[in-house]
Amino acid sequence: MTRQRGFAEDEALLKIMRLFWAKGYEATSVADLCEVTGLGRGSLYAAFGSKQEVYERSLRHYVDVVNRHLRDQLSRQVPVRQAVRDLLLERVDDSLTERDRPGCLLVGAIVERAAHDPMAARIAQDAINATRSAFASALHSARAAGQIPYESDVESIAAFLTRMVQGLRVMSISLPDRKLLASVVDAALEALPA
Amino acid sequence: MTRQRGFAEDEALLKIMRLFWAKGYEATSVADLCEVTGLGRGSLYAAFGSKQEVYERSLRHYVDVVNRHLRDQLSRQVPVRQAVRDLLLERVDDSLTERDRPGCLLVGAIVERAAHDPMAARIAQDAINATRSAFASALHSARAAGQIPYESDVESIAAFLTRMVQGLRVMSISLPDRKLLASVVDAALEALPA
DNA sequence: ATCTTGGTGGACCGATCGGTCAACAAAGCC
DNA sequence: GGCTTTGTTGACCGATCGGTCCACCAAGAT
Numbered sequence: 001m002t003r004q005r006g007f008a009e010d011e012a013l014l015k016i017m018r019l020f021w022a023k024g025y026e027a028t029s030v031a032d033l034c035e036v037t038g039l040g041r042g043s044l045y046a047a048f049g050s051k052q053e054v055y056e057r058s059l060r061h062y063v064d065v066v067n068r069h070l071r072d073q074l075s076r077q078v079p080v081r082q083a084v085r086d087l088l089l090e091r092v093d094d095s096l097t098e099r100d101r102p103g104c105l106l107v108g109a110i111v112e113r114a115a116h117d118p119m120a121a122r123i124a125q126d127a128i129n130a131t132r133s134a135f136a137s138a139l140h141s142a143r144a145a146g147q148i149p150y151e152s153d154v155e156s157i158a159a160f161l162t163r164m165v166q167g168l169r170v171m172s173i174s175l176p177d178r179k180l181l182a183s184v185v186d187a188a189l190e191a192l193p194a
Numbered sequence: 195m196t197r198q199r200g201f202a203e204d205e206a207l208l209k210i211m212r213l214f215w216a217k218g219y220e221a222t223s224v225a226d227l228c229e230v231t232g233l234g235r236g237s238l239y240a241a242f243g244s245k246q247e248v249y250e251r252s253l254r255h256y257v258d259v260v261n262r263h264l265r266d267q268l269s270r271q272v273p274v275r276q277a278v279r280d281l282l283l284e285r286v287d288d289s290l291t292e293r294d295r296p297g298c299l300l301v302g303a304i305v306e307r308a309a310h311d312p313m314a315a316r317i318a319q320d321a322i323n324a325t326r327s328a329f330a331s332a333l334h335s336a337r338a339a340g341q342i343p344y345e346s347d348v349e350s351i352a353a354f355l356t357r358m359v360q361g362l363r364v365m366s367i368s369l370p371d372r373k374l375l376a377s378v379v380d381a382a383l384e385a386l387p388a
Numbered sequence: 389a390t391c392t393t394g395g396t397g398g399a400c401c402g403a404t405c406g407g408t409c410a411a412c413a414a415a416g417c418c
Numbered sequence: 419g420g421c422t423t424t425g426t427t428g429a430c431c432g433a434t435c436g437g438t439c440c441a442c443c444a445a446g447a448t
Contacts, residue, residue: 002423003414024306026220030406040427041407047425051406103305110367111297112218112306125368156377159369163378167361173304174319175353183350184357190385196393197444224436234397235437241395245436 009047012037016048017058021105025055025113056119062105063127070165071134080142081192084135084161088185091165095172096181104169132162149193157191164188203241206231210242211252215299219249219307250313256299257321264359265328274336275386278329278355282379285359289366290375298363326356343387351385358382 015036020028030051034044048054073087074080095102106124114121135158142148164185172181209230214222224245228238242248267281268274289296300318308315329352336342358379366375 002416003425005425006414022309024220026218027306027310029404031404040425042409042428043426045407102309107301107364108305110364111302112221114367115217115296116221121368128365128368153377153381156374156381159374160378160381163361163365164357167357167364170301170304170361171322171357173308174315174322180350180353183347184354187347187350187354187385188382190387191381193384196446197395199395200444223434225434228397234395236398236439237396239437 005047007037007039007043012039012047013054013057013061016054017061017105018101020055020058021062021103021108022101024108052117052119055113056117056123059105059109059120059123063123063130066106067127067130067134070131074134074138080138080147081189081194083138084192085185085189088164088168088188089182091168092172092178092181092185095169096176096178099176102169102173104166107166107170128162128166131165132158135161152193160191161188199241201231201233201237206233206241207248207251207255210248211255211299212295214249214252215256215297215302216295218302246311249307250311250317253299253303253314253317257317257324260300261321261324261328264325268328268332274332274341275383275388277332278386279379279383282358282362282382283376285362286366286372286375286379289363290370290372293370296363296367298360301360301364322356322360325359326352329355346387354385355382 016033019032019036023032030041030044033039033051033054034041037044039047044054048057070087073090074083076083078086106127109120109124114124136154139148139152139154139158143150143152143154168181168185171184175181210227213226213230217226224235224238227233227245227248228235231238233241238248242251264281267284268277270277272280300321303314303318308318330348333342333346333348333352337344337346337348362375362379365378369375
């Protein structure tokens with residue numbers, strides 16, 4: 001019937017997401033998006049719409065992947081304290097490994113885009129609430145299983161851990177010291193009553 | 195001898211800093227800087243140099259003020275735990291009050307500028323280390339005074355508190371709930387051994 | 389009053405921005 | 419072979435970007 005696409009949309013979106021992640025929204029031009037995907041402007045706009053729309057889609061993809069991974073890690077059959085510790089340490093390692101993509105697309109979206117792009121603000125807020133509720137439900141289960149005290153304020157701790165997991169990447173930009181970051185993780189774990 | 199300045203450099207810099215803080219680096223144009231200060235381009239460039247230079251100067255001013263305030267708060271003659279608590283809660287209040295200037299110029303500098311502007315990266319890193327050493331020295335004193343256990347890992351806790359104080363503003367954008375944020379502060383304080 | 393010095397405003401510059409569009413290319417249908 | 423439909427490309431658009439420059443102006447020195 002008609003000509004078919006000469007590229008995989010998923011792969012292109014992944015490359016775009018990584019570029020936004022590395023450079024931020026404003027500093028990434030549409031020409032950059034064309035270069036990284038190998039697409040002409042027409043194809044890019046036909047597939048993804050405006051720069052703002054493709055950014056929002058990148059952000060959605062990012063938070064989906066991150067939160068899915070989070071839920072997977074928290075649903076493992078290990079004590080919640082260890083699961084959280086592993087999860088935070090893994091993020092430290094990721095940040096130190098991917099030096100070309102520092103920071104966090106989500107944090108970038110909040111500080112750079114939320115004020116200008118209500119949809120991005122909405123995506124970010126939903127992502128944070130999803131992270132929070134993932135922690136909260138893991139903590140509820142752990143409390144029911146007697147891993148943490150009955151009096152523990154699950155919602156507060158969940159919000160606290162959300163802040164930790166969000167901010168670790170940002171911190172590791174200016175403080176790329178694995179030992180110190182690991183000890184920060186352990187300090188944070190003190191908030192998780194035994 | 196010659197004509198004198200028709201504006202106060204300090205006030206202009208303050209207005210510029212607040213604008214960068216509110217909008218980020220890339221989204222703020224030189225025309226915006228002229229508008230907010232009331233200056234023509236000539237005066238602006240004569241007084242502050244390029245956009246990048248005035249940004250760096252804004253950032254320097256920001257971190258100076260923040261760190262000076264931090265040291266003042268920590269040097270009060272109150273138990274360190276309470277000093278830290280007051281300090282974190284004050285930041286929560288600030289974030290919720292100044293809704294027009296969400297986020298944190300320092301975090302913005304790290305995620306948006308550090309990769310493109312080595313000087314901004316340097317300023318940010320120095321600021322973080324200054325915050326960290328302010329906490330560390332306060333904790334050292336507190337440990338010497340017996341307020342916290344002798345075995346406490348002061349450096350790690352200092353790094354952890356630095357992360358907290360940095361990130362609270364960012365979190366409060368997407369989670370503008372004073373009660374929850376206050377309970378996050380209390381959860382964080384668990385990392386400060388009694 | 390005139391000269392010198394330096395602050396001021398805004399016209400102006402080339403470059404680049406995000407976005408559009410028309411000419412062309414591929415693939416299934418007749 | 420045409421015909422239709424859709425993907426692709428890159429020239430092109432007006433707007434805006436950061437930065438320069440110059441005519442003008444205020445104020446102290448003479």
